[in-house]
Amino acid sequence: MLNVIKRTGDILLSEGIFLIIIGAIMLYLSQSTTIILAFLLSIGLSFIGIYRIINSIIARKEIASPFLSIMSGLLLLVIGLYLVFHPLFNTLVLTVAAALYFLLESISSFSTAVTVKGFKQIFWVALFTGIVQLLLSIIILIGLPYSALWFVGMLVGINFIFAGIKNISDYSYLKQLLSKAC
Secondary structure, X not given: OHHHHHHHHHHHHHHHHXXXXXXXXXXXXXXXXHHHHHHHHHHHHHHHHHHHHHHHHHOXXXXXXXXXXXXXXXXXXXXXXXXXXXXXXXXXXXXXXXXXXXXXXXXXXXXXXXXXXXOXXXXXXXXXXXXXXXXXXXXXXXOOOHHHHOHHHHXXXXXXXXXXXXXXXXXXXXXXXXXXXX
C-alpha cells in the first residue's frame, strides 16, 4: 500500500513540474497558444459535425428526427470549417465568450454576497470574487480586439501553472502522510 502511495506521489510531483513548465511556456507564447487552441477547437467542431452526420444517417430509423440531426451536424461542420480558415475570428469569439462568462459569474458572486450578508467571512470573499470577475470582464472587453490574441492562451497557461502547484502541494501532503505512517 505504501508503495502505491509513493508511486502516486512521484507521479503527482513529476506531473506538477511538467504542468508548471508547460503553463509558463503557454504564458510566454500566449498569442501562439490562443491561435493553436482556437484552431484545435474548430477542428474538433468539424469532426463532431462529421460524426453527427454519419451517425444520423446510420441510425436514421432510431432517431426521432434524422433530418434535424443531419442539419445540426452540417451546421457544426460548416462552423468548424469556417473557424479553421478564420482563426482570428475564432479567437475573438472565444474571448468574448470568456468575458461574458466572467460578467455573469460576477453577477452570481454579487448575488451570493447579498444572500450571505450575515456571514461576514463568506460575504467578503464573495464580494471580492465578484469585483475581480467584473474587472476581468471589463478589461477583456475594453481590450478587444487585441485581447483576443493573447487572452485564451494566458488563461490556459495560468490554469496549467496552478494545476501544477496543486499537484506539487498534493505531493508534499502525501510525503508528510508517508513520513507519519513510517
